Amino acid sequence: MPVNELKSHYRTCNLCEAMCGLKIEFKGEDVVSIKGDKDDPFSHGHICPKAIALQDLYTDKDRLTSPVVKTKQGWQPIGWDEAFKLIAKRLSLIQTEFGRDAVGVYLGNPTVHNLEAMLFGPLFYRQLKTKNRFSATSVDQLPHHLAAMLMFGHPLLMPVPDIDRTNFMVILGANPVVSNGSIMSSPNIKKRLKAIQSRDGKIVTIDPRFTETSKLADQHLSIKPGSDAFLLMAMIHFLFSNDLVNCGSLQQHIDGLNHIESMVEDYTPEQVASLTGIDAETVAELVTDFCQADCAVLYARIGVSTQEFGSIVNWLVNVFNLLTGNLDSPGGSMFATPAVDMVGHKKGRTKKFARYHSRVSHYPETIGEFPVAALAEEILTDGEGQIKAMVVAAGNPLLSTPNNELLASAFEQLDFMLSIDFYINETSKYADIILPPPTPLERPHYDLIFNQLAVRNYARYSEPLFKRKPESRSEMDIYCSLVQAMAGKDLLSKVTTWFKLKSMRMLGPKGLINRALLQGPYGSNDPSDTSQTAFEGKLNLKKLQQSTHGLDLGPLKPQFPNKILTDNGRIDLAPAEFVADLARLEQKLVSVKTQPTDNESLLLIGRRDPRTCNSWMHNSYRLVKGKPGCIAHINSQDAKRLKIQCGELVMIESRVGKIKIPVEVTDTIMAGVVSIPHGWGHGVEDTQLSIANAHTGVSVNQLTDEKFVDQLTGNAALNGVPITMSVL
């Protein structure tokens, strides 16, 4: 075959949750163009600028393709097998001397977008048997998991809006037009939102910022950062006081309704208006409209999960959808039926919450991990169980988690660090060894997680486009080799580990996906599932591979009561953990009511830009060129009071740090609120990111505070951080 022949390859973009179908034209090993796959039944040709940057990632000269080891002379190449041996030796010695928990693990966001890391990573992390596990979950969606687990019995039973059928959508603390949707895999979100309006439906955004999504919405309500729990209590209060509660078909499957009624008693819309900035009439209108729509959904995301009352808010969002008859109901808040079912049917699983606590601040474990806000103190505080070594994979916590400076001082004192990453960046620079994975274009893909959270049932399998570079290894190989090296001679004596490793490796990602598809709701061997009609002809990998553009598996279907997986098969509307946490809300209510309001206080919130992917795609020139993205947005009233001009550089300070940043004065943001995007702060010494380092920005997480958390879970409160601002 001549290498200069133009060919097309079809695959899923795995950079964000939208799972857009891509058509990649290529010649030999060169990408010629990346476009949307018009024949994809889910994304219909939609893509965003990031997908095109997959090419830049593939060709990036800064990207590592084989392992490096840190020496006195700087980074040096090291062979894979030698690297595995060295890592195993160092980690084993540290665990032998200081105990299992002396090795900490942090897994970043791209892990869940990566098939092989999802399938094979757990073999290695479980083998380490450390309680000191952390991930990007606790700067993100942890409260969603907790609400799903305590109310419905499984952390992945997180409902998604049935956006294609709803007639009323309230968007709380999310900006899907820019983020492309989260816990709502929903490619071409703009088109889907506009379709709500075309069928005479309505969209309302509730956000401290008039966002890109607000521009498209019918109504926007400005809310004070961190006050959403009060709004929701009042909204639920209004339902009860106006006799609007109607749980529909779920009525006979719920416990705790009376409890909900009594707990919202004091939270009248009038009581909370000064806290939220939303008056009682507006709340009444919002809830009445919501109830009058034949189907409606309240959708909440990161603006409310990463805040002081993140868990309470996510719980109340589910409660509100349920009390209005919109949970598990078409056009409401529903659950996907993915071809590979990550939830299963087993009822009464062990509750994975607070089974043990972190050593220093006693944060509870959630689904086997501690909140990353506790990572620095677990490294810095002496004593038994102190973290001495870290394994960081697909994460950049030195930019993405609260109080960067404290974490940097912690990483500096580690005895050993392994990084699994293709860049020498703000985090991996601390590693002793870096093992680089291949890029998305060189590996197979099936989206295990985001099909579970998609607004339509859908499946697509992607083959690797290019062969891996001869010097590189797959993530399957990396993880299996680490397991083997750690087990050493012991591996043969541990028959189950050995057998599992061998059989999984033999099956490989393809074999494992095929098996999971066959066991899934559209496969042939899922006798326990009576709720689904099996996919005609039984879905297996071969059939999926034949569907080059992906397979549409239909609209979301009601899942309850079958999928209520709590012990007693009933939805717990008022889990004790959340109810107990209400004392904290009550306290805040009292303290805010008794303290005079300070018109000069400022609260920090986040912001996303269409051309960013958290912290790590800034080494693509096409994503960073043009107007710098790392700018603080402030309201004109605050600008006037503080005598700040648009474009000026200001100093912003919080309890933990200070940054200098240029401002844009804009009334798209509420008075008293400052918004700064995260993921910037490049240009750090000893990193190898030539383009990102020429477009540095500053890290907002030098301001976010590791002590400012949702206290129930320890999830970071990245929004609503108190700050001060002054002209330089």
Ligand SMILES: Nc1nc2c(c(=O)[nH]1)N[C@H]1C(S)=C(S)[C@@H](COP(=O)(O)OP(=O)(O)OC[C@H]3O[C@@H](n4cnc5c(=O)[nH]c(N)nc54)[C@H](O)[C@@H]3O)O[C@H]1N2
């Ligand atoms: N372009 C781009 N897309 C991305 C990413 C990216 O970095 N860039 N990251 C991806 C990831 S990892 C995720 S998790 C998703 C997140 O997806 P989204 O949740 O849609 O994220 P944001 O765009 O940050 O929207 C959060 C919104 O919450 C608002 N907000 C802040 N504080 C509060 C508050 O106290 N109350 C209320 N009601 N609102 C508040 C903010 O103003 C903002 O508009 O995006 C994903 N998509």
Ligand SMILES: Nc1nc2c(c(=O)[nH]1)N[C@H]1C(S)=C(S)[C@@H](COP(=O)(O)OP(=O)(O)OC[C@H]3O[C@@H](n4cnc5c(=O)[nH]c(N)nc54)[C@H](O)[C@@H]3O)O[C@H]1N2
């Ligand atoms: N202030 C503030 N902070 C935030 C947020 C916010 O809204 N405001 N958002 C938070 C959210 S939602 C998230 S998800 C986190 C993200 O936080 P992290 O996951 O810690 O950081 P990322 O920026 O996603 O960095 C991903 C890293 O993985 C590497 N990588 C990319 N693909 C792969 C791969 O396939 N395999 C491997 N091994 N490595 C890979 C990249 O080079 C990069 O180093 O940030 C959080 N931080």
Ligand code: SF4
């Ligand atoms: S919206 Fe997300 S999935 Fe779609 S092309 Fe952009 S980054 Fe990829």
Ligand SMILES: [Mo]
């Ligand atoms: Mo995220």
